[in-house]
Amino acid sequence: MAVRYIQTCRLPTPFGVFDMHGFEEPDTGKEHVALTLGDLDSPEPMLARTHSECLTGDALYSMRCDCGYQLEEALRSIAREGRGILMYLRQEGRGIGLLNKIRAYNLQDQGADTVEANEQLGFAADLRDYSMCRDMLEHLGISSLRLMTNNPRKVDALTDLGIDIAERVPLHVGRNPHNEHYLNTKQSKLGHWFETHQDDDPAL
């Protein structure tokens, strides 16, 4: 899927003043944004996060997952470094959408894990497509990333799109009693990289 650039504005946050660039998928009308900070012209690999939408975690403080904690830590890290990009991708629920994620959470409340719940609903474990990232990066003139993620499939998917991942930067934050099982399932079934011992601060 291709996205087209729409417009840029300033976005002041508690972490720093970002530029927010808006993009649209002409076919679906889906809207994605990239937040950038600092020098975009340098060829030095740029600290980056591709963050999939999670309304519950990012906006509603859910502790079922680690998304909200990762979003905040990614923005904080970019601001600390003074240079970076966060692509906020509107592919809620690993691509199944918010209402299906609520259906999946309901199944998880009854004992299914995150992968089984998707499968019981007739979906693959992960339906995401990252091709909009290639267009966004191309538009902004960014060629090489230091990607904050624990997800090997994300690294592979971006690499397959021709995006240079110079380094993978772990992003381990927000482990708590409510998401322990979810994070363990991501490790065992989806291959996420987590160290055995973590000293994450569960507070946002």
Ligand SMILES: Nc1nc2c(ncn2[C@@H]2O[C@H](COP(=O)(O)OP(=O)(O)OP(=O)(O)O)[C@@H](O)[C@H]2O)c(=O)[nH]1
């Ligand atoms: N279908 C489904 N989606 C979920 C669930 N929990 C979180 N999500 C979605 O998963 C996406 C985040 O994906 P994750 O696999 O947690 O993390 P990731 O972004 O792939 O990997 P990291 O870069 O390491 O964070 C967001 O779109 C969330 O809405 C769940 O139980 N079921």
Ligand SMILES: [Zn+2]
């Ligand atoms: Zn989440």
